[in-house]
Amino acid sequence: MDDYFRRFENRRPPEPLPYSAAREMLWQALATITALVGGWYVWWRWTESLNPDAMWFAVPLVVAETCAYVGLLLFIFNLWKDQPVTVPTPVASLHQTVAPGSNDLTAPDRPLVIDLFFATYNEDPELVRLGVRDAKRITYPHPIDIRIHVCDDGRRPEMRQVCTEEGVNYITRATNEGFKAGNLRHAMEQTSGDFIVILDADTRPFPTILEHTLGYFRDPKMAWVQTPQWFYDLPEGVTLTARLSQKLGAAGRVLGRSVEGIFGEIRIGKDPFVNDAEMFYQVILRRRNWANASFCCGAGSIHRREAVMEAALRSFAASVEKRVIAAEEEITLTSREPMVDPSLMSAIRTEAVVAEVLAPYRFHVSEDIYTSILLHSDRERGWKSVLHPTYESRMLSPQDLLSWSVQRFKYAGGALDILVHDNPLFRRGLTLAQRLMYAMTFWSNLAPLWNVVFLVAPIIYLATGIAPVSAYTLPFFLHAIAFLVALELSMMVGTWGIAGYASKSSYLAFFPLGLQAIAAVAAGRKISFPVTPKDRQVGNHLRLVRPQIALVLLTLAALAWGVGALIWADTGHSITGVVTNALWGVNNCLAMSGIIRAARWKPEPELTGDRDS
Known part of the structure; x- marks a missing residue:
């Protein structure tokens, strides 16, 4: 096992972002202004700014801007409200977690029974041992x-031996049907706990995980609690001073200290794959609590067994009925009979029951969000969920671009597959707020379609002199700058406490994988269930970023051509047009540079500090 992470054992997770009512009011005011100014900008773009001589260019760009604006509105809705950080008082027994009038109240009260599932397939047994301990x-x-x-889908004797040595239960099965979801279903069939904690092979729970979360289940409608995932092995990089000192000696040390003395500490190689999930958990998912729309993300989540099983039974019944109705329609169309014989219908129903799978966790690459949608849409029971903001476990992050790509493609493809085949936006039972929250998730995975337009647009202008707007004049800059300033101010306040540039850059640089996921789902290809590697994959991964490298080279070549044409040729380029698109193109290159550096990243143990967070 590559145990590089052992030197980070003393790291501690950050505290949850503090809540501020005053900052929230300021955010809501700025977000409202941004939405209005953005709408004004998009309306002006459609009605007054399109270049009539280049509609082939003008229309795709304004469509991309409109799609991005829709995404912005969904993002604003997602971030609209936050809540103070609280830790509920732990429940003392089973009776405190059930509803008045429940059959459980007629039985003697007893301590809670908790099943902790470590789902594993091919990960190193010694890694799982750390989580078990x-x-x-x-x-x-x-x-x-x-x-x-330990739920071992790898059926490994060495994993069984670890369980024996640690005194924990070993569960395996004959097949890998349903992959992780099937693994969890099989484990539920072998156990009977009141609550289930889902952990991945590399999850290391903190001692407080139950003490800080089981109190939420005092509400009998609380179906699950998701805790933030914290990657404690994220590279912290090296300071500019250390890097220059290594390269240039004493002169580099002086230069580095001088620069950092002015601009503050600058770290090179910090979190090269942008794995830090603080933006997602502390901002995006946490802000969904008010709408009862925070979805499950798998590891580090605690589930009420009753909710999971009841949702599975309802889904099972609905699927059986769907099969029966389809069979009945086919028979009546074929036989031209108005009704089907009751005995035949009984046989069809029996066959449907046998054919359908009762799956507490849907057999899907994104079983966690699929199950969340199922529970949220159960209006009769009114199941609730919550993102508990305090970190209660630690995990390992992808340590190379190949592992990162496997994980991101799986996430994007899984979400899009749900959108196409079981669109939650039209599922009965979800509230309007929940639909909009899920819409934001799916819309963000479609973003590569319009992001690629934003990446190519400055190249087209700089290379050809053809503008997508009627002119780069004062009205254009007034509308564009007003919107961009309002956007940056509102996002700075709305995500206060978390640096956002790396996330935005990664969002743009993700476009090749995103397009592949969209193409795979559109073509009807099944999204596979690859396990994200837990060991570093050795090698140079520049082949994975060829599209990003090509984009940078094309942008720089177009920039050189555009500047040259402006000086020496009459090609239709304007000074304002070249400057505007040059700045746009340089920003795109900077966004691509992060993932290109990540493809060449290697750990530097001699320079990487081991600071406690």
Whole structure:
């Protein structure tokens, strides 16, 4: 096992972002202004700025801007409200987690039974052992029955041996049907805990994970609690001073200290793959709590068994009925009979029951969000969810671009597959707020379609002198600058406490993988269930960023051509047009540079600090 992460054992997770009512009011005011100014800009673009002589260029760009504006509105809705950070008082027994009048209240009260599932397939058993040992250190202020299970889809004797040595339960099965979702379903069939904690092979739970989360289940409608995932092995990079000192000696050390003395600490190689999930958990998912729309993200989540099983039964019944109706329609169309014989219908229903799979966790590459949609749409029970903002576990991050690509493609493809085949936006039972929150998730995965237009647009102008707007004149800059300033101010306040540039750059640079995921789903190809590698994949991964490299080279070549044409040729280029598109193109290149550097990144143990967070 590559145990590089052992030197980061002393790292501690950051505290949750603090809540500020005053900052939230300022954010809402700025967001409202941004939405209005953005609408004004988009309207002006459609009605007054299109270049009539280049509609082939003008229309795709304004469509891309409109799509991005729709995404902005959804993002504003997502971030609209936050809540103070609180930790609920732990429940003491089963009766405190059930509704008045429940059958469970007629039975004697007892301590809660918790099943901890470590889902594993081909990960190193010694890595799983670390998580199991941490799970054995979980504490709780009341009597509780914690049962640890390793759910091994790899059927490995060495994994069974680890379980025997650690005194925990080993669960395996004969096939890998349904992959992780099937693994979890099989584990549920072998266990009976009141609540289930889902952990990946590399998840290391903190002792407080149950003490800080089970209190939410005092609400009998609380179906699951998601905790933030914290990657404790993220590279911290090296300071500019250390890097220059290594390259230039004493002169470099002086130069580095001088620069950092002016601009503050500058780190090179920090989180090269932008794995830090703080923006997602502390801002995006956490702000969905008010709408009861925070979805499950798998590892680090705690589930009420009753909710998962009940949702599965409802889905099972609906799927059986769908099969029966389809069969009945086919028979009546074929036989031209108005009705189907009751005995035949009974046989059809029996066959449908046998053919359908009762799956607490849907057999899907994105089983976590699929199950979330299923539970949120159960209006009769009104199941709830919450993102608990405090970090309660630690995990390993992808440490190379290949692993990162596998993970991101799986996420994007899984979400888009749900959008196409079981669109939650039209699912009965979801509230309007929940639909909009899920819409934001799916819309963001379609963004590569218009992001690629934003990336190519400055190249076209600089190379040809053909503008997508009627002219780069004062009205254009007034509309564009007003919108961009309002946007930057509102996003700075709305995501206060988290640096946003790296996330925005990664969002743009993701376009080749995003387009591949869109193409795969559109072509009807099944999104596979690859396990994200937990060890560093050795090698140079520049082949994975060929599209980004090509984009940078084309942008720089077009920039050189555009400047040359402006000076020496009459090609229709204007000074304002070249400057505007040059700045746009340079920004695109900077966004691509991060992932290109990541493809060549290698750990530098001799320089990387081991600072406690």
